[in-house]
Amino acid sequence: METIKKAFQYWSNVTNLTFKHTPLEEPDIDIQFIREEHGDGNPFDGRGSNAAHAFFPGKNSISGDAHFDEDEEWSLYQNGTNLLAVAVHEFGHSLGLGHSRSPGSVMSPFFEEFNENFTLHADDIKGIQSLYKNDPSMEINTNVTSTVTISSLTNSLNISTIAVTSDPLEDLNGTIAEVTSETSTTEGTKNSHRKRCHGNTKNCKSDKNRRKHKKHKQKSKKVSKKSERRNTGSDEVDGEFNQDNDNRTSYSLLRNDTGHVKKKICHLKFDAVVDGLNNKTYAFRNEYIYEVASFNIKRRKIRALFRKAPANVSSAVFHPATKELLIFKGKQIWKYNGKKLKKGYPQNITDPRYREPSASVLWYTGLILQFKDNMFWFLDERTLILSDGYPKFSGVYWPNLPLNVDAAVWYKQNNIYFFKDTNYYKLDIVTRSIENGYPQELAPYWLNCRNNKRSKKD
Structure with a gap:
């Protein structure tokens, strides 16, 4: 002792x-x-x-x-x-x-x-x-x-x-x-x-x-x-997102005069989703980032918020402990503390087994779980090395999960959701299979489209 x-x-x-x-x-x-x-x-x-x-x-x-x-x-x-x-x-x-x-x-x-x-x-x-x-x-x-x-x-x-x-x-x-x-x-x-x-x-x-x-x-x-490593700054994004300071950082409120979400937004697909950034949920699509799962759906240019970020990101992860946003594109990773790109980034991921992921989510071990086509793997974001024995076929470990999912998020630190086209899927973490009642349309809940029936959410 x-x-x-x-x-x-x-x-x-x-x-x-x-x-x-x-x-x-x-x-x-x-x-x-x-x-x-x-x-x-x-x-x-x-x-x-x-x-x-x-x-x-x-x-x-x-x-x-x-x-x-x-x-x-x-x-x-x-x-x-x-x-x-x-x-x-x-x-x-x-x-x-x-x-x-x-x-x-x-x-x-x-x-x-x-x-x-x-x-x-x-x-x-x-x-x-x-x-x-x-x-x-x-x-x-x-x-x-x-x-x-x-x-x-x-x-x-x-x-x-x-x-x-x-x-x-x-x-x-x-x-x-x-x-x-x-x-x-x-x-x-x-x-x-x-x-x-x-x-x-x-x-x-x-x-x-x-x-x-x-x-x-x-x-x-x-x-x-606060887990895994260090929070090297407290520069928050929220103030920048909600202030129309100049043309470069302005946002669009995606509602019409009647208060309804603009119809074109209701068909939006997600490239990546992160939860917890400023206690909000954000989705990436093409060159834009959207504040979703909210009454006021907002949009702005990714690069107006995160300087030097890539457009059309392939996936992203927000670490609730370190307050760091990780963006993946090609075989590179960008790491932001608040809206500032950390020194030394972007970095190349040189592990020959690595592929550009279509979806990423922070796993409870502290590793990043990533998907591409019918494969998945775990990436250590500090060493930028895949876990031994990976990639593996996702069908064996993730029953009913559609191939080549578009995005994933650990939502409110309770459930993992996958996104494919205009639908989303809730994962049963015990069985690693998709729960009954899914897929559901993402527009009613995530985009608050009133002309669609709002999904039940927990």
């Missing part, structure tokens, strides 16, 4: 965070030492290779949790796999940090040789402080479960016990943050099969506890609102 406490101290020493061990059924960070298949769809493989993995903050029952392979030869010194170094790395993910590209960073995807006196890299400190610098003192509850013996030159550390029941619901392949017990010659982040807790399975946390957990996180401005 002392090693786990010490690992958290690396992060509390440079933030206002306080970590407290708790017997709560649903701690903020649930730390488990378990072996092989253990219910999250990412089975461990015994000693060597995959040593640990962690989940980014969020609203899922497993969000923030960290798992360590019980069969690993854990050590406090050079022999075996050093628990302290791995734990500091994994807890960084639990707090919302992604992988760092800085050599020597604790958050590097490469597990380097043991250094007894290792410290946080400047990039690690900058990253964690960017997530929590404006927060007051915050307490995060943690819990350690299962059995493991930590070997060292002089002593051992025993950690408490738990029985784990596998979740029988299989989710699709994805990548979570994990490290290997190899040296820096390994591939770093690897793929895994993930499962999520749904329904009343034994491995799931109760709805009551989940609501209490969500309320606690909202009250204390938890990392679920």
